[in-house]
Amino acid sequence: MPERFIVVGAGPVGSLAALYAAARGHIVEIYELRPDLRDPQTTPLNFAKSINLALSERGINSLRETALPEIVESVLSETFPMQGRMIHVQKNGKYIREAQLYDARGKKLLAMDRTGLNTALLDHLESMPNVTIHFSHKLTGIDFRSRTAWFERQTTNAARAIEIQVGFSFIIGADGAHSAVRYHMMKFVPMSYQQQYIDKLWCQFHIPPSETTGDFRIPPNYLHIWPQDESMFIALPNLDKSFTATLFSTRANFQALDTTTDILDFFTTKFPGVVPDLISPLELEDQYKSNPHLPLISIKCSPYHYSSTGVIVGDAAHAMVPFYGQGMNAGLEDVRVLFEILDRHPPNQRAKALDEYSRQRVSDAHTINDLALRNYAEMATDVKRPLYLVRKWIEETLDLWVPGFGWATQYSRVTFSNMRYSEVQDRAQRQARILNGVVGLALASAAVSGAFFVRAGGAERVKMGVLKSICWVARRGSELLQRVQG
Structure with missing residues (x-):
């Protein structure tokens, strides 16, 4: 008999969780705080585009296990292969580029825009008769024992919100690092929780195609890295021949740059070949000033569930810094592992299944969180x-x-x-x-x-x-x- 599954969060992880549940015949309702991201008027998450994704085997396999080949085909068609890192450094006063392959057998990462992945999943969900998506709904409360959730539906009148009450059989929290589902779950289960903001901020930049050739300005099949120990600049290719680039640096460096006009000198000294070859001085300064400087958070918690009625996945359970490129891949893998375990247990043993999920996944998520923190040193220092x-x-x-x-x-x-x-x-x-x-x-x-x-x-x-x-x-x-x- 179909159950009523509620998924809070319509990002890639929440959308994939809804897809897994719907494919098993459940009635699925998705509630998302923001408006539909496919609407051009929607303000992006964090008021900026997210760091580009590096889709790897774990994420691809989780998409593959939906048994919907059209999903995998749709997503992979919007990716760009990266066969390794391209390291940009100064040696003996000379600017050089050195390629480092990811894998001895030539395996590749796939660069893609987060919005593209999200859009492909949402489009497919909307075509399924047992799925309903509710945008602009803010979660205000959950009673995991009575299986009831409350949401505020945002209206065109910002001062007026309509509260609705929803019953559910099972609720999945995929609502990000600042998860409301996790917050309410903590009232029902003694959850260990650790949150860390590391001493790094990030700012995004756009590297356009060449004005003369319309092609990529640097070799496209690489993750480009300018490693400078406490600072790092990276660039990932896009299908339109542009690159999405990101500056990572310490809070002190950002504060110093904010109070001076040395951004051009900073890039010229630390990141050879960027200005003016990739970004003009004017564009560099404009993008630095107009794009937000955002923090990086690492979150660990345990357990990931309450009894038989609720679970958290993705960043809601284990937000991590982006230096191993596994945040999204780990979140998508959460969904695959969760439903594999649920499939092995009948509904009346769901509490046992969720306990198994927490025990298995907490140790894995804590491990990749730690590896991601340590991998900054590899990217910014060790590669040299x-x-x-x-x-x-x-x-x-x-x-x-x-x-x-x-x-x-x-x-x-x-x-x-x-x-x-x-x-x-x-x-x-x-x-x-x-x-x-x-x-x-x-x-x-x-x-x-x-x-x-x-x-x-x-x-x-x-x-x-x-x-x-x-x-x-x-x-x-x-x-x-x-x-x-x-």
């Missing part, structure tokens, strides 16, 4: 360091040459697999312990072999000595990894 590049090369070489040994970079497992985040971290830590103990011996062996072969006049033999050492690392590492896992 030889030691990082050497380690990346070793791990990718082992993965490519001896895949049966189960070696892979942490980034590859996070981005290009559906392995649980907590398991990814466990494996990465095990590999790190093994490599730290073995790589030193391998490099020493390579150095001895290299010195011998150089004296013998064989440069190619030097390379073979290094490669044989790497293979030895793989064999020894695999043996140790199997013992640890066993």
Whole structure:
């Protein structure tokens, strides 16, 4: 018998949750605080376009599991592939660009606009007979025991709102970092809650296509990064040959720039090749002044549910900083995991199913929250360091040459697999312990072999000595990894 599912929040995660519920035959009602984002008059979230999405395997797989191929096709048709990072730095007084592939096998991230994903999901939901979408409805209260929710319907008269009462069988909160569903759930369940605003703000910029060619101004199939430790500038490609760029920097830097006219000097010094090649000085200053400077929040909480009647997903449960590109992907994965668990339990065991969901998903979400916080250092600092590049090369070489040994970079497992985040971290830590103990011996062996072969006049033999050492690392590492896992 169909149940009445209420979804609060019509963003990508809420829309996907509604789609999963509707595909199972439930009566679905979606309530969204804002007006319809497809209306050109609607003010975007945070009064600015959100940071572009990097859609990866977890998000794609969650869309795929709807069993609606037209959804996947519609979404993927609006994406642009990125095969790696393009690092922009100054070396020896010269501006250079260095490509770093994401994956040894050529796997790619897909850049896309959040609104495009959201629109595709909403359009499909509107075509389903068992789905109703209510925009401009503010959640004011929930009684999870009596399964009742209250909303204020906004009218053209801002001073007058109409309150409505809605009954439900099950409610899903997908209403973002400042979730009203989570707030009301806290009144019913002792929820641990941690909120952190990091010492970084972000400001968005637009890089238009070339005026002369109408094409991209820089190579399009990359996430471009200008790493400067406490500051970072990134750019993601769009289908219209433009880039959506974002400045991340400390609050102190933003405050200093706000009170001076040094924005042009700041960019010229820290981000070579941006001004005037990508953005004119006038446009840079105008966009910096007119676009908001927004905070970055990280939220952890536990549990994610109350009894059998309600659950929170996406940013409502685990808002994270954007430095691993997993915020939206993790939210979409929440929906897939939630409904996979619900499908394994009959409705009268929903409380048991939700308890399983919270226990599993909290550990994974906390892990990716932490990884996202730490990944800023990789993007803004480590990508410039030889030691990082050497380690990346070793791990990718082992993965490519001896895949049966189960070696892979942490980034590859996070981005290009559906392995649980907590398991990814466990494996990465095990590999790190093994490599730290073995790589030193391998490099020493390579150095001895290299010195011998150089004296013998064989440069190619030097390379073979290094490669044989790497293979030895793989064999020894695999043996140790199997013992640890066993």
